[in-house]
Amino acid sequence: MNLLLAAGVLAVSLLGGARQTEAADCPFDEWRTYKNTELRRTADRKAYFWITSRTAIDADGAPKAYHPDDVGKPCGATGAGLDCPSNAGYPNKSWWPTVLASDPTNPSKAFVQPSGPAKGFFVSKTALQDSANGNERDTARYVDASTIPYLVFPRPFFQLVGTGKPGDLGMAFHLETQKQTAFIVADIGPDEPLGESSIALFKALGGNNPNPRNGSGVASGKVLYLVFPRSVDQRPRKWPMTQEGIEQGAETLLDAIGGMSVLQACATLD
Known part of the structure; x- marks a missing residue:
């Protein structure tokens, strides 16, 4: 299914207040709570998601x-x-x-x-780096927050078993703007709740000049973040990747768990 169309179906279903989907229809089970945010994951532990309205804009790597x-x-x-x-x-x-x-x-x-x-x-550096580029002072070594949609994990979150590591892929869906984007996990943040992402990610979800200085320019509403932990292990190199490569990789992983129809069943559990 076309992801943009599917994301629209997901958002319409949520905005319409549909809450009739039973938990049994969703292959994501209750997993854990991180700073009051509920996480659910599949039985095979290859994917998990959360929904949050918190936003923090990261410029690192730009x-x-x-x-x-x-x-x-x-x-x-x-x-x-x-x-x-x-x-x-x-x-x-x-x-x-x-x-x-x-x-x-x-x-x-x-x-x-x-x-x-x-x-x-x-x-400016990011946790995800091109290991083949030994020059710490070369901006090409890092993930550019202004052009690449990426997700930031709080440092304690990385330390939990099963959450993944830098280079993992995922999908983000804005439940009100009906926009979606693939992303890569690229940076480590402070001990705060989930919801920090790059300038490019918030722009892709409908933001207007997202500003890391004051948090303005982000589309209001909830975002569903779907992560494929350890998906980085399926690639010979963690970084670099093109945005096209990130999108193709994330779409393949999404299709493997049932595609957007699965998320439509799960998103209403929020």
Whole structure:
């Protein structure tokens, strides 16, 4: 089934308030709760989903995510970079080197890109990286939040058995805009509830210029996130992938569990 059409069917069914589907029609069983969000997964543990209205926008990996001119300034709605350096922990938090590449000549400072389209910006990293690219200061090593729909897992969530790891694929469906997108799990976030994703993911779901600085520009309503844990193990390399490759991989995995008709039966359990 065409995914865009199917997503529309799913959203219409939800907006119409249909709640007559029985749990027996849904191959996803109750699994666990993470920070008040209920997760359900299949008996073979190859897929699980949750539904949430929480949104947090991640700019990490984008070549223009953070700029030195914004250091020390209040995190307003606008600035030189897509996000505020303070949200990357820079310069006062000890963990900023996990978000920004450090300067090899002065590791206490973040590296500034000397050339290219993002000249003058810091190099922002993601947990998912191209292992074949040994240059930590090359933006091509990371997953660009401005162009690739990706999901962020809180660090404690990664540590739970069965949730998956960076490079896993999934599908996100916005239950009100009726838009959908495939995604890749690409970054690690703080100990917060589920719902953080890249700029590109929220844009694909109907957002209008999603702003990591203040959270604006995201389409309101609930999103269903379906994850295929350890699906990354089916590929020879975790990263890079094209968006087309992410979509094809996620669609194949979705078809293997019954396609959109299965999610239509499960989504009303929220």
